[in-house]
Amino acid sequence: MNDQFQIPASLKKTSMALILIGLLTLVLGGVFLLKGDEFEKTRFWIVLLQNSVFFLMISVVSVFIIAASSLAQGSWIVAYRRVAEAIAANVWVFGVIAVIIMFAIVFGFNINGHNTIYEWVTPHGDKILEGKSAFLNTKMFVGFTVVTIGLWAFFGQKFRSLSLAQENAPKNSPRIHWLTVRWAGLFLVVYALTQMSTTPWMWMMSVQPHWFSTMFSWYTFASAFVSGMSLILLWVVYLKNQGNLIFVTKEHIHDLGKFMFAFSIFWTYTWFDQYMLIWYGNIPEETVFYTLRQHGPYAIFFYSNVVINFVMPILILMTRPSKRNYFTATFMAMVLIFGHWLDFYQNIIPGPMQAHWSLGWYEMGVLALFAGIMIYCVSRTLTKASLIPKNNVFLKESVVHLS
Numbered sequence: 001m002n003d004q005f006q007i008p009a010s011l012k013k014t015s016m017a018l019i020l021i022g023l024l025t026l027v028l029g030g031v032f033l034l035k036g037d038e039f040e041k042t043r044f045w046i047v048l049l050q051n052s053v054f055f056l057m058i059s060v061v062s063v064f065i066i067a068a069s070s071l072a073q074g075s076w077i078v079a080y081r082r083v084a085e086a087i088a089a090n091v092w093v094f095g096v097i098a099v100i101i102m103f104a105i106v107f108g109f110n111i112n113g114h115n116t117i118y119e120w121v122t123p124h125g126d127k128i129l130e131g132k133s134a135f136l137n138t139k140m141f142v143g144f145t146v147v148t149i150g151l152w153a154f155f156g157q158k159f160r161s162l163s164l165a166q167e168n169a170p171k172n173s174p175r176i177h178w179l180t181v182r183w184a185g186l187f188l189v190v191y192a193l194t195q196m197s198t199t200p201w202m203w204m205m206s207v208q209p210h211w212f213s214t215m216f217s218w219y220t221f222a223s224a225f226v227s228g229m230s231l232i233l234l235w236v237v238y239l240k241n242q243g244n245l246i247f248v249t250k251e252h253i254h255d256l257g258k259f260m261f262a263f264s265i266f267w268t269y270t271w272f273d274q275y276m277l278i279w280y281g282n283i284p285e286e287t288v289f290y291t292l293r294q295h296g297p298y299a300i301f302f303y304s305n306v307v308i309n310f311v312m313p314i315l316i317l318m319t320r321p322s323k324r325n326y327f328t329a330t331f332m333a334m335v336l337i338f339g340h341w342l343d344f345y346q347n348i349i350p351g352p353m354q355a356h357w358s359l360g361w362y363e364m365g366v367l368a369l370f371a372g373i374m375i376y377c378v379s380r381t382l383t384k385a386s387l388i389p390k391n392n393v394f395l396k397e398s399v400v401h402l403s
Contacts, residue, residue: 003387005244007379015376022369029362038111039356045105046117046207046352047366052098053203054227054344055370057195057220058337059094060152061228062087064191066159067184076255078398079247081163081389083235086381087228089160092153093377094370099149102203106138117352120209128210136206144202148194155187160381167390177393196221204344208351211289215274220347222267226309227340229259230333235378237330244387247399250324255401257323260336264313267340271306293346297355301346308339341367 033044062084069077077084105117115121120136123129129136159180166176200220205212213219233256239245278286293302312335322328349357389395 003244003246005239005242005379005382005387007383008242011375011379015372015379018368018372019376020372022365022367022372025362025365025369029365032362038116039353041109041111042116042352043356043358043362045101045109046349047363048101049105049117049203049207050344050348051341051366051370052094052101053348054224054341055374056091056094056098056149056152057224058227058231058340059087059091059374060156060191060195061225062232063091063152063156063159063187064195064225065228065232067155067187067191070159070180070184071188073181073394075394075397076252076401078389078392078394079249079252079401080232080236080239080245080387081392082382082385082387083232083239083245085160085163086378087231087235088156089381090374090377091156092149093373095149095153097373098203099145102145103142106141117207118209120206132209136202136209141202144194144198148199151190151194155183155190158183159187163389163392164385166392167386169391171391172393174393195224204348207348208289210285211351213274213278213286213289215270215277219267219270219274222263222270223309223340223343226260226263226267227337229256229263230336231374232256233260233329233333234337235382237326237333239382239387240326247388247395249401251401252398253326253329254320254324257317257329257332260329260332261313261317261323264309264317264336268306268310271310292350292354296350297357298346298350301342305339305343305346308335309343312339 029044033041036044065077066081066084066088068074105115106121109115109117110122113122114124118141119126120129120132121138123133162176162180162183169176196217198217200217201212204220205216233253236245236248236253236256240248275290278290281287290302292298313332316328317323317332345359345363392398
C-alpha cells in the first residue's frame with residue numbers, strides 16, 4: 001500500500017505567509033535595532049534566541065521519541081512514525097539557525113563593552129562570573145553547541161534513512177530493525193549528556209549567570225517534550241483530515257493525548273520541585289530568579305504558565321473521551337505549544353531584559369517565522385516517502401493497536 005502526501009495549496013500559502021510575516025518583522029526589528037536604545041537591541045537578539053532554542057528543542061524531541069520507542073520495542077508509534085521522522089529529519093535546519101543566532105550573540109553582540117545577554121562573555125571583574133569561567137567561556141560554548149547540534153542533526157537524519165532503507169530490505173528481515181535499536185541506545189546516551197545535562201545550562205540558564213538550578217535541565221526537557229508530542233499530534237490530525245495516515249485511529253490519538261497529559265503533570269512536578277526547593281532554601285543567589293518573575297513585571301507570565309500548562313491539561317485532558325476527541329486533542333496541543341513557548345519566554349527573557357519586557361508585534365512576528373519554517377520543512381519532507389512505513393516489523397501490531 002502507498003500513502004503519499006501532497007502539500008495542499010492552502011498549507012503552502014500558510015507557511016509562506018508566516019515566513020513572509022516573520023521576515024518583515026526581522027526587517028522592521030532591524031530598523032528599530034539601529035535606532036533603539038540598549039534594551040531594544042537586547043530585545044531583538046533575545047527573542048531570536050528564545051525561539052531558536054525552543055523550536056530546536058521541540059524538534060529534537062521527535063528524535064528522542066523514535067529512539068525511545070525503538071529501544072522499548074513500541075509498536076504504538078509505527079502508524080504515524082513518518083511524522084516524527086519528518087520532524088526529526090529537519091533538526092539540522094533549526095540547529096543551523098540556532099548556531100547562527102547564538103554565535104552572533106556571543107561573538108558579535110556588545111553594548112558599551114558589555115554583552116547584556118550572555119554576561120559571562122564580558123565579566124569585567126565580576127568574581128562570581130570569573131569563578132565560573134572554567135565552564136562558562138566561549139570555547140566551551142562553541143564546543144558544546146557544535147557537538148550537540150551536530151549529533152542531534154546526525155541522529156535525526158540517521159533514523160529517517162534507516163526507516164526508508166527498511167522498505168527495500170528483504171520481507172520480514174529484522175536486520176535494520178535491530179540496527180535501529182542499537183543506534184537508538186547510542187542516541188539516548190547522547191541525549192542524556194546534552195538536553196538533560198549541559199546544553200540548557202549553556203544556552204538558557206547562563207543568560208542569568210549568577211543564578212543556578214540543578215533541576216533546570218529536567219525542567220527544560222519536560223517543557224520541550226510536551227511541546228514536541230503536541231507538535232506530532234497536530235501533524236497527525238492534519239494528515240488524517242487530509243485523507244492520509246489510513247491506519248491511524250482514535251486509539252493512536254488517545255496514546256498521544258495520554259503522553260500530553262502525563263508529561264504536563266511531570267512538567268508541573270519539575271516546576272514545583274525547583275520552585276519549592278529554592279523557596280525553602282531562601283538563598284539570595286537562587287531566589288533572585290523567582291523574585292523577578294513572581295513579584296516583578298513578569299508575574300502575569302509566571303501565573304499564566306501554571307494555568308496554561310497544568311490547570312488546563314488536568315481539567316481538560318484527564319478523562320478518556322477528551323483524549324480520544326480530535327477537536328479537544330488538537331485544541332490542547334495548540335494551547336500547550338503556546339504555553340510552553342511562554343515557559344521558555346519567562347525562563348530566558350527576564351534575565352537580560354529585567355523590567356523592560358514586551359510581548360508585542362516583534363515577539364509574535366518572530367514566532368510566526370519559526371512556525372512557518374517548521375510547517376514548510378516538515379511538509380516537504382513528508383512528501384518524499386510513503387506515510388506508511390512499509391516492511392516495518394511492528395506495522396501489523398500498530399494497525400490492530402488498542403489503548
